Amino acid sequence: MGDLFVTPFIAGLLLALLLPLVGNLLRLRDEWLATLGLAHLAAAGALLGMAAHLPSFLGAWAGALTGAGAKRAGGGRSNSAYGLMILAGWALTLLVAANTALGDALAHALIDGQLYFAGWRELVIDVIVLLLALPALRWLTPRLIAARLFPERERANRLPAWRWHLGFDLLAASAIAAGTATLGLMASFALIFVPPWLAFRLAPDWRRAQWLAGGFGVAGYGLAFALALIFDQPFGPVLAAVFVALFGFSGLGRRPVSAEF
Amino acid sequence: MLRLVDAVAGYAQPVSPAATFSVARGEVVGLAGPNGIGKSTLLKAVLGAARLCAGRIERAPETRIGYLPQQPVRLPEVPLCGRELLAALGADRLAPPARLAERLALRIDRLSGGEYQLLMLWATLAGEGDLILLDEPTNSLDRAHIQTACDEIAAARGQRATLVVSHDRGFLEAVSTRIVDLGATHG
Numbered sequence: 001m002g003d004l005f006v007t008p009f010i011a012g013l014l015l016a017l018l019l020p021l022v023g024n025l026l027r028l029r030d031e032w033l034a035t036l037g038l039a040h041l042a043a044a045g046a047l048l049g050m051a052a053h054l055p056s057f058l059g060a061w062a063g064a065l066t067g068a069g070a071k072r073a074g075g076g077r078s079n080s081a082y083g084l085m086i087l088a089g090w091a092l093t094l095l096v097a098a099n100t101a102l103g104d105a106l107a108h109a110l111i112d113g114q115l116y117f118a119g120w121r122e123l124v125i126d127v128i129v130l131l132l133a134l135p136a137l138r139w140l141t142p143r144l145i146a147a148r149l150f151p152e153r154e155r156a157n158r159l160p161a162w163r164w165h166l167g168f169d170l171l172a173a174s175a176i177a178a179g180t181a182t183l184g185l186m187a188s189f190a191l192i193f194v195p196p197w198l199a200f201r202l203a204p205d206w207r208r209a210q211w212l213a214g215g216f217g218v219a220g221y222g223l224a225f226a227l228a229l230i231f232d233q234p235f236g237p238v239l240a241a242v243f244v245a246l247f248g249f250s251g252l253g254r255r256p257v258s259a260e261f
Numbered sequence: 262m263l264r265l266v267d268a269v270a271g272y273a274q275p276v277s278p279a280a281t282f283s284v285a286r287g288e289v290v291g292l293a294g295p296n297g298i299g300k301s302t303l304l305k306a307v308l309g310a311a312r313l314c315a316g317r318i319e320r321a322p323e324t325r326i327g328y329l330p331q332q333p334v335r336l337p338e339v340p341l342c343g344r345e346l347l348a349a350l351g352a353d354r355l356a357p358p359a360r361l362a363e364r365l366a367l368r369i370d371r372l373s374g375g376e377y378q379l380l381m382l383w384a385t386l387a388g389e390g391d392l393i394l395l396d397e398p399t400n401s402l403d404r405a406h407i408q409t410a411c412d413e414i415a416a417a418r419g420q421r422a423t424l425v426v427s428h429d430r431g432f433l434e435a436v437s438t439r440i441v442d443l444g445a446t447h448g
Contacts, residue, residue, distance in 0.1 A: 067345035
């Protein structure tokens with residue numbers, strides 16, 4: 001691998017580890033569709049930011065935070081709200097692309113996956129996000145598990161639950177923004193969606209679900225990076241195809257969605 | 262630890278009759294009454310999940326509540342074992358009953374209905390609550406599980422105040438130190 005690709009590879013590798021871990025908690029909260037909504041808004045924000053000569057991560061972060069704020073203001077979870085986020089992000093991305101000097105090229109880069117353009121700035125941001133996210137996930141996980149399985153516990157005990165619900169929304173928005181700015185929209189979604197899905201089917205407990213999701217993320221990313229480089233293909237679609245193939249080969253797609261009792 | 266004075270609970274409209282009783286530390290109070298009279302609604306009013314339409318509900322300051330709902334949340338697919346669930350709730354300091362202990366390494370979505378109910382009951386009893394509210398804790402439990410539930414509620418009694426709602430009068434008589442009949446207080 002030439003020096004040109006080392007920085008993008010490492011930047012993406014960090015996110016290939018982090019995004020599936022965040023995805024496990026999003027799946028626990030039944031919020032995986034929110035991921036796609038936030039990623040679309042992050043892409044739109046990144047493009048708007050670049051049009052204003054700002055770093056792509058700042059725009060992506062602002063876009064994802066706007067989505068997370070709208071979600072909370074709307075009273076929490078709603079697939080309809082997430083659907084609106086997807087439509088709003090998609091429309092805004094393409095309209096900004098069509099009406100600024102950035103043109104289609106950057107919009108396609110964000111949507112298709114522009115990993116090879118990631119540089120030191122993206123790497124530094126990804127390192128910071130990872131270093132903040134790992135201890136935060138450790139603190140948040142038991143609280144979010146308790147909230148999911150005993151939802152009345154927080155209200156009954158007047159717990160300051162907003163801290164961990166808002167904290168996780170911010171963490172997810174930051175991770176998705178970093179992913180969108182580094183890997184592109186659908187590659188980020190693939191990393192946050194498929195490895196947790198596999199881990200939820202296969203892992204015997206939460207600890208090993210974390211290892212499995214992170215492992216699938218890193219392995220799939222490494223394979224996609226190599227395939228895209230060898231066959232000179234765009235990274236984002238190759239990564240998504242690798243994860244779809246991984247899911248198919250696992251044979252899990254043939255199993256019923258509901259759990260076995 | 263908990264006192265209700267002429268408390269009427271409901272949502273848009275009142276559901277339960279006025280109820281006056283108290284629950285002290287060391288007591289297990291059974292709340293009996295015919296179906297639909299509002300036993301569960303009264304319990305939810307203590308939590309703040311239903312409306313207090315009239316009367317008063319007083320909780321001792323700093324009281325922490327453990328609550329087992331009538332139908333505990335059951336996720337169709339989640340890679341979480343019983344031991345991890347107890348740890349997340351701070352309910353892993355006490356030794357669980359033997360028949361539950363042997364199932365704690367399994368994913369909670371692979372447990373039978375009775376095993377899952379027993380796990381959720383234990384998670385409530387062994388958690389950090391000083392006031393335990395149990396709504397139909399014998400749902401899905403077979404006879405052996407019910408006996409385990411009775412034993413564990415009795416074992417946890419000393420440090421807690423416990424309020425149990427059940428349609429099963431025999432269970433209430435076995436587990437309670439006192440029974441309040443909501444039907445008898447009606448009218």
